[in-house]
Amino acid sequence: MTPTITREMTVNQVLQQYPATLPVFNRYRVDACCGGVAPLAVAAAAAGAPVEELLAALEAAAGQPA
DSSP: OOOOOOTTSBHHHHHHHOGGGHHHHHHTTOOSSTTTTSBHHHHHHHHTOOHHHHHHHHHHHHTSOO
16 A cells, blocks of 8 residues: 655654655755654655655655665
C-alpha cells in the first residue's frame, strides 16, 4: 500500500509515521526541527521547495524501510 502524505500534514506527523523521510526533508532544506509543527505546504514554501515535488519524494521515501 502506498503511503498517503498530504500537504496538510505537519512535518512532525510525517516524521513520526515515516522516519525514512528525514533525508528528503534535509535534501529539500525543509526545517524538520523548529519548523516541525508547520503543515507541509507552509514548510515547503518557507524552504522554497516545490510542494508537489516534495510530496512525491516523501511518499517514495515513506514506502521504504527506515
